[in-house]
Amino acid sequence: MSNSSILVIDDEVQIRKLLEITLSSNNFNVTEAIDGKSGLLTAANHPPDLIILDLGLPDIDGQNVLKNLREWYLNPIIVLSVRNSELDIITALDNGANDYLVKPFRTGELLARIRTALRLSQSFTTSAVFEFENIKIDFANHLVKKNDEIVKLTTTEFSLLGLLVKNEGRVLTHSFILKEIWGVSYVEQTQYLRVFIAQLRKKIEDNPNQPKFIKTESRIGYRFIS
Amino acid sequence: MTIFYKIKSKPSQYFVSVISIIITSFICYIISDYLGYKSIALVLLLIVSLLAIVFDFASVLIAAILSALIWDYFFIPPHYTLHVDTTEDALMLIMYFIIALVNGVLTTKIRKIEKITQLKEEKLKSIKLYNTLLDSISHELRTPISSIYGSTDNLLNNQKNLTEENKVNLITEIHKASERLNRLVGNLLNISRLESGNIKIKKDWCNVNELISVVISSLEQELKKHKVEILIDEQFPLLKLDYGLIEQVVINIIYNASIYTAENTTIKCEIKIENYNFIILISDNGCGISEDEIGKIFDKFYRIKRTSTNGNGLGLSIAKGFIEAHNGKIKAFNNELKGLSFEIRIPLISNEIMNLNTIKNEQ
Numbered sequence: 001m002s003n004s005s006i007l008v009i010d011d012e013v014q015i016r017k018l019l020e021i022t023l024s025s026n027n028f029n030v031t032e033a034i035d036g037k038s039g040l041l042t043a044a045n046h047p048p049d050l051i052i053l054d055l056g057l058p059d060i061d062g063q064n065v066l067k068n069l070r071e072w073y074l075n076p077i078i079v080l081s082v083r084n085s086e087l088d089i090i091t092a093l094d095n096g097a098n099d100y101l102v103k104p105f106r107t108g109e110l111l112a113r114i115r116t117a118l119r120l121s122q123s124f125t126t127s128a129v130f131e132f133e134n135i136k137i138d139f140a141n142h143l144v145k146k147n148d149e150i151v152k153l154t155t156t157e158f159s160l161l162g163l164l165v166k167n168e169g170r171v172l173t174h175s176f177i178l179k180e181i182w183g184v185s186y187v188e189q190t191q192y193l194r195v196f197i198a199q200l201r202k203k204i205e206d207n208p209n210q211p212k213f214i215k216t217e218s219r220i221g222y223r224f225i226s
Numbered sequence: 227m228t229i230f231y232k233i234k235s236k237p238s239q240y241f242v243s244v245i246s247i248i249i250t251s252f253i254c255y256i257i258s259d260y261l262g263y264k265s266i267a268l269v270l271l272l273i274v275s276l277l278a279i280v281f282d283f284a285s286v287l288i289a290a291i292l293s294a295l296i297w298d299y300f301f302i303p304p305h306y307t308l309h310v311d312t313t314e315d316a317l318m319l320i321m322y323f324i325i326a327l328v329n330g331v332l333t334t335k336i337r338k339i340e341k342i343t344q345l346k347e348e349k350l351k352s353i354k355l356y357n358t359l360l361d362s363i364s365h366e367l368r369t370p371i372s373s374i375y376g377s378t379d380n381l382l383n384n385q386k387n388l389t390e391e392n393k394v395n396l397i398t399e400i401h402k403a404s405e406r407l408n409r410l411v412g413n414l415l416n417i418s419r420l421e422s423g424n425i426k427i428k429k430d431w432c433n434v435n436e437l438i439s440v441v442i443s444s445l446e447q448e449l450k451k452h453k454v455e456i457l458i459d460e461q462f463p464l465l466k467l468d469y470g471l472i473e474q475v476v477i478n479i480i481y482n483a484s485i486y487t488a489e490n491t492t493i494k495c496e497i498k499i500e501n502y503n504f505i506i507l508i509s510d511n512g513c514g515i516s517e518d519e520i521g522k523i524f525d526k527f528y529r530i531k532r533t534s535t536n537g538n539g540l541g542l543s544i545a546k547g548f549i550e551a552h553n554g555k556i557k558a559f560n561n562e563l564k565g566l567s568f569e570i571r572i573p574l575i576s577n578e579i580m581n582l583n584t585i586k587n588e589q
Contacts, residue, residue, distance in 0.1 A: 086470065104408050191431040191464050195585040198433055209439040209456075216440050219470045 004118055005029040005046070009039035009065065010054040010080070015103070019052065022107045028114075036060030040068055047073065050118055053097075055081035055088065063088075063095055070096035076117035080105065086219045090173050093220070098170055100220075116169040116225075130165055132213070132226035135204055137165060144204070151203050156181065160196055161204070164214060164224035173221040197222060239281045243289040246273055251296045263301040267322050270297055274326045278333040286330030294323045362527040366410050366538050370403035377403075406538075413540035416474070417526065420547035427551045429466040431580065434458065434497055434504075437469065441476045448481055451489040458497040465504055466578035471548040475556075478541035479508050479568050485537060486530070487512030487565070499579065504554075506570040511563035520558050 006028045008019045023030045033039035036057045055062030076098040084102045128140040136145040144151045175187045201208040215223045250273045254266045270293040278286045310316045377396040483493045487510045496507040522528045524546045527539040549556045554572035561567040
């Protein structure tokens with residue numbers, strides 16, 4: 001995992017410097033681009049293992065750079081921006097960002113997100129059984145065990161858990177989850193999501209009020225972390 | 227007169243002018259045996275002057291012309307004709323008309339001047355407010371900047387004399403200062419959103435249990451040295467609220483409690499529904515605040531006097547604005563534990579409350 005290459009697309013020299021120091025001291029190879037155009041060019045010439053993208057670029061809006069990249073680039077993209085409105089975050093996630101971090105950010109948090117994104121992109125596990133801590137999910141047999149005891153999940157709860165687990169580390173927006181689990185006509189029916197997330201947490205989390213696995217991303221959605 | 231002030235539309239102004247002249251003339255006509263026609267001119271002039279105080283020039287002009295004609299036709303001998311016999315009467319008629327008009331012009335002018343003075347005063351007031359605001363903002367900005375500047379200067383130029391421990395202390399100060407700056411920027415953005423009326427509340431189903439635990443975990447660092455007690459029913463219904471705004475309100479109040487109370491004190495957060503009112507009660511057992519300060523703590527940039535902390539005097543006014551955007555109310559009071567309590571009360575309608583069982587049964 002060390003020596004993965006990361007391309008930083010950001011027009012602010014201070015941020016690039018900070019990222020360069022942080023990332024290279026953690027054994028990443030860092031290349032930098034100062035605007036959207038050169039970012040796209042660098043990414044095309046030397047496709048990196050991961051891209052860190054700013055949204056407020058001087059030439060092309062970051063959201064468009066993101067869309068453009070996603071036409072061919074499959075590795076993780078983490079958006080790192082000062083924009084923190086629901087709309088910006090959800091748009092970026094819909095445009096194919098794996099993750100979104102608002103500036104100012106904790107470098108520890110950024111490194112953790114980078115590592116998760118890289119790990120998940122490199123291990124295409126489509127195995128039928130998924131295990132984390134005291135939980136075991138058997139997708140083939142629709143079975144969930146906690147501490148070796150069977151947890152009774154309804155069909156909807158199981159699909160919800162499955163969706164979250166298969167997108168580990170990624171923020172899934174409310175509307176995305178509703179569409180995937182309940183169908184297009186339920187995109188606005190957030191009440192279902194609220195209730196089923198709560199039920200699922202009660203069944204698999206040790207402390208449903210301080211969840212370890214199913215994290216709430218306020219205003220945006222949910223993220224599964226194992 | 228206050229009733230007339232409300233008549234803003236032109237047609238109704240004309241109507242009222244004409245009616246008042248006609249009624250007055252009618253009354254004068256009835257008592258014209260006891261009143262000379264010259265006195266009647268004065269009565270009519272009085273009515274025109276009164277109209278001039280409240281109405282536009284056009285209505286006054288209409289009243290002036292109408293009353294002049296009526297006076298001439300009904301009261302100046304020979305009656306029931308516009309013909310005027312004596313030169314004196316003709317002169318009086320012309321003078322009547324001129325005085326009525328001058329009246330109208332003068333009052334319109336006076337009103338214009340009043341308006342301009344009022345605007346000037348308002349402008350001066352807003353400039354003063356703006357300056358106090360700028361003063362407060364630059365103070366709030368300069369404090370953390372000084373801390374960053376001083377610490378980094380020390381680290382860059384005084385490395386040899388600093389112990390490892392002091393280096394870490396300085397770096398911690400820089401870290402704290404930048405957090406403070408970031409909070410200030412967030413608060414300023416929220417304040418400007420509120421001031422510009424740019425808050426669009428977006429109600430959606432919220433699991434309040436979830437909201438509260440998100441708030442508590444986001445304040446984990448700040449609450450390390452406090453006890454936190456949450457009182458909420460596990461089956462608390464879903465409510466239609468603006469998640470982001472309510473989250474910010476609860477964060478601001480609990481954050482305040484954490485910085486204004488001593489270590490090991492308890493912050494209690496009680497959530498309930500009473501008669502379609504969503505109630506959040508946040509109490510601490512710190513030392514409360516003086517009664518005369520309670521009314522001021524929601525004011526922008528107001529900070530209670532006894533302590534110097536990281537507060538920037540914006541958190542509570544933002545909380546108040548966000549709660550008011552929900553048509554709710556927020557109040558502070560000293561509680562029986564001698565600490566401070568905040569009570570938030572948001573009115574809801576029946577289809578903004580959903581019992582969890584409703585959904586379980588559906589699926």
